[in-house]
Amino acid sequence: MAVTVTVWNENVHEREDDDVRELYPDGIHGAIAEGLEAPGRDIRTATLQEPSHGLPEDVLAETDVLIWWSHCANDEVSDDVASRVVDRVHEGMGFVPVHSGKNSKPFTRLMGTTCNIKYRHGGEKERIWVADPGHPIADGLEESFEIPSTEMYGEPYDVPEPDRTVFISWFEGGEVFRSGLCYRRGRGRIFAFRPGHEIYPIFYQDEVRQVLSNAVDWAAPTTGAEAVWEEVDPIEPLEDT
Amino acid sequence: MAVTVTVWNENVHEREDDDVRELYPDGIHGAIAEGLEAPGRDIRTATLQEPSHGLPEDVLAETDVLIWWSHCANDEVSDDVASRVVDRVHEGMGFVPVHSGKNSKPFTRLMGTTCNIKYRHGGEKERIWVADPGHPIADGLEESFEIPSTEMYGEPYDVPEPDRTVFISWFEGGEVFRSGLCYRRGRGRIFAFRPGHEIYPIFYQDEVRQVLSNAVDWAAPTTGAEAVWEEVDPIEPLEDT
Amino acid sequence: MAVTVTVWNENVHEREDDDVRELYPDGIHGAIAEGLEAPGRDIRTATLQEPSHGLPEDVLAETDVLIWWSHCANDEVSDDVASRVVDRVHEGMGFVPVHSGKNSKPFTRLMGTTCNIKYRHGGEKERIWVADPGHPIADGLEESFEIPSTEMYGEPYDVPEPDRTVFISWFEGGEVFRSGLCYRRGRGRIFAFRPGHEIYPIFYQDEVRQVLSNAVDWAAPTTGAEAVWEEVDPIEPLEDT
Amino acid sequence: MAVTVTVWNENVHEREDDDVRELYPDGIHGAIAEGLEAPGRDIRTATLQEPSHGLPEDVLAETDVLIWWSHCANDEVSDDVASRVVDRVHEGMGFVPVHSGKNSKPFTRLMGTTCNIKYRHGGEKERIWVADPGHPIADGLEESFEIPSTEMYGEPYDVPEPDRTVFISWFEGGEVFRSGLCYRRGRGRIFAFRPGHEIYPIFYQDEVRQVLSNAVDWAAPTTGAEAVWEEVDPIEPLEDT
Numbered sequence: 001m002a003v004t005v006t007v008w009n010e011n012v013h014e015r016e017d018d019d020v021r022e023l024y025p026d027g028i029h030g031a032i033a034e035g036l037e038a039p040g041r042d043i044r045t046a047t048l049q050e051p052s053h054g055l056p057e058d059v060l061a062e063t064d065v066l067i068w069w070s071h072c073a074n075d076e077v078s079d080d081v082a083s084r085v086v087d088r089v090h091e092g093m094g095f096v097p098v099h100s101g102k103n104s105k106p107f108t109r110l111m112g113t114t115c116n117i118k119y120r121h122g123g124e125k126e127r128i129w130v131a132d133p134g135h136p137i138a139d140g141l142e143e144s145f146e147i148p149s150t151e152m153y154g155e156p157y158d159v160p161e162p163d164r165t166v167f168i169s170w171f172e173g174g175e176v177f178r179s180g181l182c183y184r185r186g187r188g189r190i191f192a193f194r195p196g197h198e199i200y201p202i203f204y205q206d207e208v209r210q211v212l213s214n215a216v217d218w219a220a221p222t223t224g225a226e227a228v229w230e231e232v233d234p235i236e237p238l239e240d241t
Numbered sequence: 242m243a244v245t246v247t248v249w250n251e252n253v254h255e256r257e258d259d260d261v262r263e264l265y266p267d268g269i270h271g272a273i274a275e276g277l278e279a280p281g282r283d284i285r286t287a288t289l290q291e292p293s294h295g296l297p298e299d300v301l302a303e304t305d306v307l308i309w310w311s312h313c314a315n316d317e318v319s320d321d322v323a324s325r326v327v328d329r330v331h332e333g334m335g336f337v338p339v340h341s342g343k344n345s346k347p348f349t350r351l352m353g354t355t356c357n358i359k360y361r362h363g364g365e366k367e368r369i370w371v372a373d374p375g376h377p378i379a380d381g382l383e384e385s386f387e388i389p390s391t392e393m394y395g396e397p398y399d400v401p402e403p404d405r406t407v408f409i410s411w412f413e414g415g416e417v418f419r420s421g422l423c424y425r426r427g428r429g430r431i432f433a434f435r436p437g438h439e440i441y442p443i444f445y446q447d448e449v450r451q452v453l454s455n456a457v458d459w460a461a462p463t464t465g466a467e468a469v470w471e472e473v474d475p476i477e478p479l480e481d482t
Numbered sequence: 483m484a485v486t487v488t489v490w491n492e493n494v495h496e497r498e499d500d501d502v503r504e505l506y507p508d509g510i511h512g513a514i515a516e517g518l519e520a521p522g523r524d525i526r527t528a529t530l531q532e533p534s535h536g537l538p539e540d541v542l543a544e545t546d547v548l549i550w551w552s553h554c555a556n557d558e559v560s561d562d563v564a565s566r567v568v569d570r571v572h573e574g575m576g577f578v579p580v581h582s583g584k585n586s587k588p589f590t591r592l593m594g595t596t597c598n599i600k601y602r603h604g605g606e607k608e609r610i611w612v613a614d615p616g617h618p619i620a621d622g623l624e625e626s627f628e629i630p631s632t633e634m635y636g637e638p639y640d641v642p643e644p645d646r647t648v649f650i651s652w653f654e655g656g657e658v659f660r661s662g663l664c665y666r667r668g669r670g671r672i673f674a675f676r677p678g679h680e681i682y683p684i685f686y687q688d689e690v691r692q693v694l695s696n697a698v699d700w701a702a703p704t705t706g707a708e709a710v711w712e713e714v715d716p717i718e719p720l721e722d723t
Numbered sequence: 724m725a726v727t728v729t730v731w732n733e734n735v736h737e738r739e740d741d742d743v744r745e746l747y748p749d750g751i752h753g754a755i756a757e758g759l760e761a762p763g764r765d766i767r768t769a770t771l772q773e774p775s776h777g778l779p780e781d782v783l784a785e786t787d788v789l790i791w792w793s794h795c796a797n798d799e800v801s802d803d804v805a806s807r808v809v810d811r812v813h814e815g816m817g818f819v820p821v822h823s824g825k826n827s828k829p830f831t832r833l834m835g836t837t838c839n840i841k842y843r844h845g846g847e848k849e850r851i852w853v854a855d856p857g858h859p860i861a862d863g864l865e866e867s868f869e870i871p872s873t874e875m876y877g878e879p880y881d882v883p884e885p886d887r888t889v890f891i892s893w894f895e896g897g898e899v900f901r902s903g904l905c906y907r908r909g910r911g912r913i914f915a916f917r918p919g920h921e922i923y924p925i926f927y928q929d930e931v932r933q934v935l936s937n938a939v940d941w942a943a944p945t946t947g948a949e950a951v952w953e954e955v956d957p958i959e960p961l962e963d964t
Contacts, residue, residue, distance in 0.1 A: 090355055090399070092616065112351040112426050114331055116470040124479050127717070129878045129899050130707040134574065134669030138707035143879070152475075155852045155891060156468050156866070158331070158427055161404065163645065164884055168891060168899045173475030176852050176891045176899050185353050186399055187616030225612040225620035227397050229357040234393075234414030235609070238365050333857065368958070370637045370658050371948040375815065375910030379948035384638070396611045397625070402646055404886065409637060409650060409658045417611050417650045417658050428857030466853040466861035476850070572837055572881070594833040594908050596813055598952040606961050634957075638950050640813070640909055645884065655957030667835050668881055709879050711839040716875075716896030720847045 003220050004042045006063040007033045008055065010073040011047035013198040020198045028069050028196075028203060032098075035209035036067075036216060048073055053081050060084055065094035065219045067212065068101040069196065082106050090186030094219025096212065099196035102159075107192065110185045116158040118175070123149040125172040126195070128179055128207075132166045137180060137191060137214045145207040151197040153177045159192070167211075169194060180211070182218075189219040244461050245283045247304040248274045249296065251314040252288035254439040261439045269310050269437075269444060273339075276450035277308075277457060289314055294322050301325055306335035306460045308453065309342040310437065323347050331427030335460025337453065340437035343400075348433065351426045357399040359416070364390040366413040367436070369420055369448075373407045378421060378432060378455045386448040392438040394418045400433070408452075410435060421452070423459075430460040485702050486524045488545040489515045490537065492555040493529035495680040502680045510551050510678075510685060514580075517691035518549075518698060530555055535563050542566055547576035547701045549694065550583040551678065564588050572668030576701025578694065581678035584641075589674065592667045598640040600657070605631040607654040608677070610661055610689075614648045619662060619673060619696045627689040633679040635659045641674070649693075651676060662693070664700075671701040726943050727765045729786040730756045731778065733796040734770035736921040743921045751792050751919075751926060755821075758932035759790075759939060771796055776804050783807055788817035788942045790935065791824040792919065805829050813909030817942025819935065822919035825882075830915065833908045839881040841898070846872040848895040849918070851902055851930075855889045860903060860914060860937045868930040874920040876900045882915070890934075892917060903934070905941075912942040 009029035013020040024031050029045040036043050044063075046054025048070075060066075066085065070077070082105035089095045089110060097107040102115045126147040130138045154175030160183070167180030179194035193211060196202050203209070250270035254261040265272050270286040277284050285304075287295025289311075301307075307326065311318070323346035330336045330351060338348040343356045367388040371379045395416030401424070408421030420435035434452060437443050444450070491511035495502040506513050511527040518525050526545075528536025530552075542548075548567065552559070564587035571577045571592060579589040584597045608629040612620045636657030642665070649662030661676035675693060678684050685691070732752035736743040747754050752768040759766050767786075769777025771793075783789075789808065793800070805828035812818045812833060820830040825838045849870040853861045877898030883906070890903030902917035916934060919925050926932070 086353075109350070110353040112327075112353045114427065114470075116468075118469055118471060118473045120473055120475065122479070124475070127897055130709070131878045131880070131899075131901070132884075133707040133709040133879050134666060134704075135706065136704040139705040141707040143708045143710050154473065155854045156470075156856050157854070158468075158470070160401065160424070160426060161855075161887055163402065165888065165901075168878060168901070170893060170897055170899045172477065172479055174477040174850055174893055175473075176854075176893045178854070178888075178891070183401070184616065185401060186355065222616075222618040223621040224617065225615040225623040226625045227357075227399075227612070227615040228359050228625050229355075229397075229399070230359060232359045232361055232395065232416075234361060234365070236413060236415040238363070238413055368656055371950070372637045372639070372658075372660070373643075374638050374948040374950040375907065375945075376947065377945040380946040382948040384949045384951050396613045396650060397615050398613070402614075405643055406647065406660075409660070411652060411656055411658045415609055415652060417613075417652045419613070419647075419650070425857060463857075463859040464862040465858065466856040466864040467866045468853070468856040469866050568835075591832070592835040594809075594835045596909065596952075598950075600951055600953060600955045602955055602957065604961070606957065636955065638952075640950075640952070642883065642906070642908060643886065654959060654961055656959040657955075665883070667883060668837065709839075709881075710841055711837075711879075711881070712841060714841050714843055714877065714898075716843060716847065718895065718897040720845070720895055 002040055002042050003064045003216065004062050005036055005065045005067065005216055006059065007043065007045045007067045009047050010070040011049060012073050013071065023201055028198060031203040032067055032069065032212060035203060036213055038213065048076060053077060055081050055084065057084065060088045063093055064221055065096060065216045067096045067098060068104055068106065069098045070104045071100040071198065074103045074105065077105050082109065086110060089188030089190065092187035092221035094221065095188060095190045096193060096215050096219060098193050102192055110190060111159050113160060114158045118154040120152040120173060124152055126150045127170040128167050129170065131168045132164055135164055135166045136218050137166050137211060139214050140210055141207060147195055147202055147205065149200050150195060150202065153194055187221065187224055191215045191219055243281055243283050244305045244457065245303050246277055246306045246308065246457055247300065248284065248286045248308045250288050251311040252290060253314050254312065264442055269439060272444040273308060273310065273453065276444060277454055279454065289317060294318060296322050296325065298325065301329045304334055305462055306337060306457045308337045308339060309345055309347065310339045311345045312341040312439065315344045315346065318346050323350065327351060330429030330431065333428035333462035335462065336429060336431045337434060337456050337460060339434050343433055351431060352400050354401060355399045359395040361393040361414060365393055367391045368411040369408050370411065372409045373405055376405055376407045377459050378407050378452060380455050381451055382448060388436055388443055388446065390441050391436060391443065394435055428462065428465055432456045432460055484522055484524050485546045485698065486544050487518055487547045487549065487698055488541065489525065489527045489549045491529050492552040493531060494555050495553065505683055510680060513685040514549060514551065514694065517685065518695055520695065530558060535559060537563050537566065539566065542570045545575055546703055547578065547698045549578045549580060550586055550588065551580050552586045553582040553680065556585045556587065559587050564591065568592060571670030571672065574669035574703035576703065577670060577672045578675060578697050578701060580675050584674055592672060593641050595642060596640045600636040602634040602655060606634055608632045609652040610649050611652065613650045614646055617646055617648045618700050619648050619693060621696050622692055623689060629677055629684055629687065631682050632677060632684065635676055669703065669706055673697045673701055725763055725765050726787045726939065727785050728759055728788045728790065728939055729782065730766065730768045730790045732770050733793040734772060735796050736794065746924055751921060754926040755790055755792065755935060758926065759936055761936065771799060776800060778804050778807065780807065783811045786816055787944055788819060788939045790819045790821060791827055791829065792821050793827045794823040794921065797826045797828065800828050805832065809833060812911035812913065815910035815944035817944065818911060818913045819916060819938050819942060821916050825915055833913060834882050836883060837881045841877040843875040843896060847875055849873045850893040851890050852893065854891045855887055858887055858889045859941050860889050860934060862937050863933055864930060870918055870925055870928065872923050873918060873925065876917055910944065910947055914938045914942055
């Protein structure tokens with residue numbers, strides 16, 4: 001059965017900064033979408049500037065996995081759209097916030113924490129280690145891979161203790177970071193992935209594309225069981241109390 | 242060092258319903274507060290009807306553990322007060338939502354899920370089993386205790402997988418429920434405890450008072466380490482990249 | 483790709499007790515195996531009485547998911563075979579201990595706890611609630627299902643806090659039990675499932691067969707990443723220290 | 724109430740290697756014990772060479788927290804003593820394996836995994852980051868501390884997903900490691916702490932002593948609830964089945 005993936009991007013840097021536009025002429029969403037192309041996948045994109053940020057109810061209803069890139073415009077996402085995304089995650093939609101998508105309204109609402117980090121611009125080497133080689137999001141990877149130049153994110157990362165820690169990053173400047181974390185909220189699977197600053201060609205890198213593709217497979221909804229959330233009659237007879 | 246506990250109650254049923262007022266003449270908050278009295282504790286109460294719901298910044302700043310009872314007025318809690326509570330939990334304040342406090346704004350925001358359940362009014366027997374006898378919130382309990390008559394809450398309980406499952410309830414009518422769950426969000430410890438409908442004398446029951454008292458000890462803030470969340474310089478020298 | 487399932491059974495009650503043999507003429511392993519039949523699955527059985535208990539190295543090497551039923555003969559399993567099973571789980575083989583398989587050498591070694599419970603023979607009703615309706619092991623189930631007559635297992639269940647609590651049982655006699663728990667050890671997925679006493683026709687019940695079939699799908703190995711566990715040279719240059 | 728701490732050391736390098744003896748004239752156990760001295764603590768030491776490795780039943784029965792340093796002699800610990808330690812952890816004794824204590828029989832039996840790592844001798848800088856600044860084992864620390872020269876341990880670390888990840892190490896040579904992990908098995912709290920190779924003065928370092936002292940406070944047993952693990956009568960009346 002086809003998996004429908006929507007790649008969402010705030011799409012601001014690409015429109016305002018020549019260097020970013022040159023690097024990502026089809027937008028970061030375009031580069032991510034290209035990397036996800038595979039048989040059995042229907043890949044779409046949506047951006048902040050579209051009506052309802054490109055995420056009206058019918059689009060979300062059809063989306064199996066939502067990949068989310070955002071940075072400087074996290075506050076411009078409407079509360080309504082953010083709530084709609086959160087609701088769909090509860091129903092089962094996979095959600096993959098990338099890079100500063102950790103600061104997005106949907107992710108912080110799903111986590112219930114500040115999602116604070118330390119950071120550094122300027123570019124330095126990151127080596128991403130697989131901490132959980134048995135996890136399907138690590139399928140096909142070697143034990144580590146490098147991103148030659150990136151923004152640094154450093155611990156402590158103020159998120160709830162994750163279900164699984166898939167990746168941990170080493171940074172040239174001396175910090176570490178839990179770069180791939182798995183959660184579930186309601187029926188929805190969430191994978192928070194660190195890499196991806198807009199001024200580096202990270203979304204063209206093979207390993208990053210492999211991880212995002214694995215994450216789509218992992219986060220796609222499954223059937224599950226029925227859930228009844230309402231006032232109910234007793235199944236067993238009650239004594240008078 | 243003294244532990245400051247604030248017992249918060251929406252205090253609506255007690256004012257509007259004669260039976261509840263007769264049962265809890267000092268309010269549910271009064272009954273909970275009475276049960277927590279112990280050397281080294283400073284116990285306060287606060288209610289929805291007070292200015293800032295009795296939770297202005299200075300009160301929260303002094304509170305080590307906030308116990309929260311709410312039911313019909315969850316929506317009347319202001320967003321500002323709810324945010325302030327959440328922020329204080331992130332800073333380290335313990336938070337113990339009781340009964341329908343699971344539907345409160347602070348708890349649902351800290352969880353990131355719907356916190357949905359099934360339920361039944363009318364009164365029936367609940368037997369609360371200790372699933373984690375090594376947990377300090379179970380200190381001094383036998384392996385189970387009964388609440389003779391209560392509202393039923395039934396699974397599935399739509400919360401994140403907890404850090405620890407301390408209690409699981411058996412209900413006469415045929416359901417089960419995870420009645421004592423531990424979480425951490427930021428530096429703050431959270432214990433969600435199921436019992437406590439307003440028309441039963443549950444907050445006078447010894448075992449319930451024992452659990453709440455244990456929860457206060459468990460949830461009180463600890464020192465922790467420093468956390469730096471800002472732009473930082475490299476610790477190690479960077480190559481030109 | 484075909485999934486190879488080995489259903490292991492101590493096969494003692496069926497040979498020693500007429501009632502059990504009449505109920506399970508092909509053994510409990512036969513009944514479980516029958517219930518797992520599906521396209522793309524290669525289902526095998528193995529029993530205690532065979533050489534190497536039917537689990538020589540080549541059989542385990544080919545097995546993707548091992549289902550394990552045991553009860554009175556847990557101590558008769560050789561330490562070597564138990565170690566081999568544990569090693570294969572570490573390598574990625576799924577492991578599904580059923581009923582008293584919780585007391586088996588492989589399961590207790592994988593857990594590191596006593597796996598103690600309370601219990602009661604004689605037959606009573608069990609209602610198994612789905613606590614995690616978003617979990618694939620609950621696929622296709624209603625919100626609960628009943629086993630008309632069974633042995634009771636009661637909390638506390640002395641196992642490590644699980645990755646996910648999929649099922650919680652209600653028992654007619656007043657107890658509760660976490661009846662479906664997920665773990666990972668190394669690359670291997672483990673699902674401990676409570677039902678299945680030998681004197682009841684539980685392994686012919688549709689919902690039980692559905693759960694075991696779902697568990698096979700969930701526990702089957704995935705590719706994962708490379709893991710290097712040895713002495714290694716530095717990747718980055720070291721200063722003299 | 725006094726907390727009784729037993730510091731166990733295989734005590735082999737100190738007796739066989741002049742450099743180690745010079746660095747740790749009272750043994751690594753002596754240096755660790757010295758660092759734990761505090762009012763309300765009764766600190767003892769025990770070594771491999773003593774009868775029952777210094778851990779006969781009465782010593783373990785009195786021990787609240789067992790700190791364990793081992794390396795080259797892990798296989799020389801008798802199975803009986805290892806089982807006794809595991810049993811006492813189940814009963815509530817805290818257990819703090821340090822450095823290669825991760826390969827000890829008690830720790831690997833409690834984890835149920837291989838506890839494999841990658842490693843490198845020769846000495847390099849390690850920077851230990853606090854990933855969980857709200858955890859009491861990090862009390863009083865800055866956001867990171869350095870060990871000037873140490874053996875490297877690198878991910879993947881083949882342990883079960885921990886309850887909490889308190890520390891993550893950055894290594895000069897390019898690796899990362901989860902250096903402080905919390906578990907519970909039965910009633911016992913376990914804290915696995917990475918630092919501590921025998922040829923470096925690590926156990927004289929203030930931050931390391933602070934962590935071990937915090938770990939003793941955290942891992943000390945608490946009261947808990949009663950647990951009944953036996954055949955039991957029904958609490959509720961059973962229908963004939």
